[in-house]
Amino acid sequence: MAWNFDNSYARELEGLYAPWQIDPPEDAQLTLFNGALAERLGLDFEDIGDSARAGLLGGAQLPEGAEPIAMAYSGHQFGHFSHQLGDGRALLLGEVIAPDGKRFDLQLKGSGRTPFSRGGDGKLVLGPALREYLVSEAMAALGIATTRSLSVVTTGEKVRRNGLEQGAVLMRVAASHLRVGSFEYAAAHHGKEQVRKLADYAIARHYPEAAEADNPYLALLEAVMDAQIRLVASWMHVGFIHGVMNTDNVTISGETIDYGPCAFMDRYSGGTVFSSIDHGGRYAFANQPNICRWNMAKLGSALAEVIVEEDEDGIAKANQLLEDFPDRYHARWLEGMRAKLGLAENDERDLGLVASLFNAMEGQGADYTQFFRLLARVPEDGREALNALFDEPDAIAGWLDTWEARIAHEERPHDKRVAAMNTVNPLYIPRNHKVEEALQAAANGDMDPFNTMLDVLARPYEEREGLEEYARPAPADAPAYVTYCGT
Numbered sequence: 388m389a390w391n392f393d394n395s396y397a398r399e400l401e402g403l404y405a406p407w408q409i410d411p412p413e414d415a416q417l418t419l420f421n422g423a424l425a426e427r428l429g430l431d432f433e434d435i436g437d438s439a440r441a442g443l444l445g446g447a448q449l450p451e452g453a454e455p456i457a458m459a460y461s462g463h464q465f466g467h468f469s470h471q472l473g474d475g476r477a478l479l480l481g482e483v484i485a486p487d488g489k490r491f492d493l494q495l496k497g498s499g500r501t502p503f504s505r506g507g508d509g510k511l512v513l514g515p516a517l518r519e520y521l522v523s524e525a526m527a528a529l530g531i532a533t534t535r536s537l538s539v540v541t542t543g544e545k546v547r548r549n550g551l552e553q554g555a556v557l558m559r560v561a562a563s564h565l566r567v568g569s570f571e572y573a574a575a576h577h578g579k580e581q582v583r584k585l586a587d588y589a590i591a592r593h594y595p596e597a598a599e600a601d602n603p604y605l606a607l608l609e610a611v612m613d614a615q616i617r618l619v620a621s622w623m624h625v626g627f628i629h630g631v632m633n634t635d636n637v638t639i640s641g642e643t644i645d646y647g648p649c650a651f652m653d654r655y656s657g658g659t660v661f662s663s664i665d666h667g668g669r670y671a672f673a674n675q676p677n678i679c680r681w682n683m684a685k686l687g688s689a690l691a692e693v694i695v696e697e698d699e700d701g702i703a704k705a706n707q708l709l710e711d712f713p714d715r716y717h718a719r720w721l722e723g724m725r726a727k728l729g730l731a732e733n734d735e736r737d738l739g740l741v742a743s744l745f746n747a748m749e750g751q752g753a754d755y756t757q758f759f760r761l762l763a764r765v766p767e768d769g770r771e772a773l774n775a776l777f778d779e780p781d782a783i784a785g786w787l788d789t790w791e792a793r794i795a796h797e798e799r800p801h802d803k804r805v806a807a808m809n810t811v812n813p814l815y816i817p818r819n820h821k822v823e824e825a826l827q828a829a830a831n832g833d834m835d836p837f838n839t840m841l842d843v844l845a846r847p848y849e850e851r852e853g854l855e856e857y858a859r860p861a862p863a864d865a866p867a868y869v870t871y872c873g874t
């Protein structure tokens with residue numbers, strides 16, 4: 388049993404973390420284990436029994452080669468700078484090199500207090516651990532860049548949240564845990580040389596081609612911006628609302644991270660917010676691209692000193708990149724929207740077509756996910772099913788006329804178009820009411836609904852018999868859905 392650790396962050400970036408030890412769990416019991424992911428990482432669990440496996444994944448026993456550290460970072464939270472954040476309830480165990488040579492962070496979330504815990508208890512409870520596991524694995528199956536979940540282990544401890552709840556730890560796997568907030572920390576606490584070291588590290592780890600650029604740090608900013616554009620566009624395509632896009636929750640790799648208050652939108656509205664603390668709608672569905680740009684400006688600020696040292700026009704060039712953000716974002720987003728709408732050919736009016744779709748849908752109560760699946764069938768089956776999603780079908784009639792006229796001009800046959808649309812428009816997403824049902828059952832000791840749901844979400848695009856309830860929105864009289872941070 389050997390895991391192939393190589394802990395480059397701890398080795399190279401002193402000053403950006405604190406070495407620390409895990410609070411060992413009282414009684415580690417394995418709740419979930421992602422065997423396929425373990426295999427992909429080359430983590431060998433062959434010769435050990437269940438309790439040793441739970442011990443390893445729960446933090447009772449440190450795998451050989453691990454060097455637990457709490458990473459330091461800062462962050463803009465709801466627009467305000469907090470200079471001292473960091474892993475307050477997680478530890479980076481180290482980096483494993485997978486059989487294909489790729490490097491992954493292994494992070495244990497919920498493993499107790501650290502020097503960065505501030506007032507928190509450093510713990511995690513079972514519901515949020517399972518929620519992160521389910522939603523992150525669903526995102527991966529949707530083809531969206533994301534951190535992954537290797538396991539959930541209950542700790543045998545009671546943790547105070549809504550009353551006393553079961554303590555749990557989640558093993559999170561990421562391309563890395565570098566964040567925009569990591570750069571903000573290096574700039575705020577150490578200055579230029581540490582920023583350069585961190586930037587060189589990030590380039591080597593994620594964007595090695597940037598090292599060859601005239602100005603590697605500007606190239607890093609551009610690469611991160613493009614990765615974040617791809618990411619946020621992919622969220623917009625499936626109706627994912629992250630909920631807390633603070634700069635400490637924005638990765639340099641371009642993976643989705645931090646599944647706290649996130650949720651999928653059901654009825655379309657650009658202003659949709661689920662998070663209990665997002666009163667101003669800063670992280671509302673339609674605002675996510677703007678916030679992404681704002682976050683990239685913060686990365687630009689943190690990198691400014693090293694960018695300008697390479698090139699005195701560097702700041703002007705960085706500003707130009709940020710100016711170009713809307714065009715780059717729209718190009719990426721439109722490419723995905725064309726696929727969702729079944730348009731095989733480009734037309735200069737496409738952006739207008741898509742914009743008018745969202746205008747027509749606003750406030751009509753139409754389920755975002757169902758809309759695209761039903762749209763695919765309109766040319767053959769007619770509009771009835773699609774119209775039924777709308778409070779006032781007239782609202783979408785004009786748009787449908789334009790869309791039908793448009794696809795009538797395309798050469799691709801109907802069945803090919805439907806098949807193509809169904810590979811990008813999911814049928815099964817983590818429906819909020821189904822997630823809650825599964826978590827409720829799990830809290831009462833019944834993991835069956837949760838495991839069924841994991842299985843449903845593993846193949847989100849492929850219609851399967853008997854799964855109709857997973858494709859339906861919540862009943863109309865369901866209470867408004869609310870999510871919480873830091874649970």
Ligand code: AMP
Nearest residue numbers: 472473474475476504507508509510873
């Ligand atoms: P999050 O909202 O999960 O992104 O967390 C924001 C900050 O609060 C990070 O620095 C976390 O490490 C910290 N934090 C969140 N929950 C806890 C907790 N239960 N104990 C200690 N620190 C926490």
Ligand code: MG
Nearest residue numbers: 635636644645
């Ligand atoms: Mg966070």
